[in-house]
Amino acid sequence: MRWSKLFIPTLREDPADAEVISHKLLVRAGYIRQLGAGIYNYLFLAQRSINKIIAIIRQEMDAIGAQEMYLPGLNPAEVWQESGRWDVMGQNMFRLKDRFQRDLCLGMTHEEVMTAIARGELRSYKQLPQIWYQIQTKFRDEPRPKSGLLRVRQFIMKDSYTFDMDAGGLDRAYDLHYQAYCKIFDRCGLEYTSVEAHSGSMGGSQSREFMVRCEAGEDYVVLGPKSGYSANLEMAVSNPVPAAAPDPDGELAPEEFHTPGRKTIAEVAAFTGLPETSQIKSLVMTSDGKPALCLLRGDHQLSETKLTGVLGAGEVRPAHPEEIRDWFGAGAGSLGPVGVSNMRVLADTALQGRRNMICGANRDDYHLRNVTPGKDFQCQWADLRQVAAGETHRETGETLEVHKTVEIGHIFKLGYKYSESMGLRVLDESGKEVTPIMGSYGIGVERILSSAVELYHDKDGIVLPAAIAPFDVVVTPVNNADAAQREAAGRIYAECKAAGLDALLDDRDERPGVKFKDADLIGIPYRITVGKKLAGGQVELVERKGKKSQDVAVDGAAEAVRGMVAL
């Protein structure tokens, strides 16, 4: 294509409202423009890149026998009510009414619709297994869209769904997807890791996330490079660092002491001269209107995900100050488990075996010392703690790392949640009605693009892997007014196209600096510069990554690029 005819609106300056690097560069390089909060126009370059990503996904999905479909983005409420997720999804689901006041929503994912298809059509074990997928726009009303294409309200997702007769079949489907996803992300040129993950509102047992490490990410993963441990922070387990001070000896009795104005763990630590690890942190959480007192070592963080799992309840939230006052007769900051009998008391296992610790006295401005779990209060033990960097792997003792990541893919073993609730049944060999077992598997298409930009860029712009770059090569005559350069560039461009490359001819009447800057910014992997060396039959082949340059013969230029792109 000829650059002079294309719409590639590059910007000299960073857009004012962009914060993360991929957002700045995608806007500057003319890939995207914002339409509203978390809503983006994908311009020509983004669309080309996305098309390449989708083509890779399609090939690898088809390779595992998946069948592509296209389901509606607009869904009637009924299917979501059947699965129970009409309520579960809460504010995150876009909802609307039609002219007859019927409830509809915009699909966030398509378990319900896929299951609805399956239950209407699948009758026999002979029809299983099935792998169905689509590449479709999803809508999620994010409370806070941000970071360019990384957290948006409308995005493209490849989502697939599997139906199997038994757990063994699901294992195979899950494994096929795992392998396919690795191939897809490898081919897209991404560096990624897969981690054990939490299933969230999807339901189901096992799941793994595919994550790209970068600063702009909002998910945290815990990695043990040597042991190979990898888990989402929500799921991760570890051994905590030891307490900073030994507990006092003896069977001491709890003793109240005055702590005026000391509310936080840090304030109490400073006041008592004892480390945070000597305190019991008391957090009041509620779910389904019922309170629970959660106890942790002073320096530890509560994992809401783990707590939700332990409570087996719906949404968990911190109690409001008024609720706390009602239940405890004291404000947050002076709370503790001693004498609490009106709610569940859960204690993190890191407190097991500890004694004579400090906690709030349930009386404003007072704390208790010499409090021993199990003796001075009863509790249910559970893993409630969120892992932190520097803690150690449970088996190997290796120090664990915590990294920010972006989730680009997620595979779930759903189990029977949807097939059961929506009434999907088939007959087995013996004529008995059985419920198929399901899996679901997603890939965030734009996130592949934006995380690639996060991963691969330099001061001059984007450095996309060739597989997902909008063009493979740009042919740039230094002076397009020079007939010899213009002709040679045109010829090389034609040869590139004939060689199967996605080629771009920069035939704009611009100074060379402008053309070089633009080519660097948008991240075309190779540039053939036709300039003064043309007199000697040579042109320059420059690799965007690392700016390595070599002189090649005019006649061999296209072939040289073709060899490097490795189609």
Place this chain on the structure above:
RNA sequence: CGGGGCGUAGCGCAGCCUGGUAGCGCACCUGCCUUGGGCGCAGGGGGUCGUGAGUUCGAAUCUCGCCGCCCCGACCA
């Protein structure tokens, strides 16, 4: 949902405090010039100052409402 910031030409910004007919850089158009890293010179076009109301002789500027966007927080008491 809480807090903060911003909204003036396509983009980035100044002007607002202290009210008096809207400006800079880039981009764009025309001409000349130039051609190996966002050239140079000259001329030119483009803005209901987010929106509605109010104060005033007069509002981009002051007051109030609304809308939009960005950032921080929304469990760690």
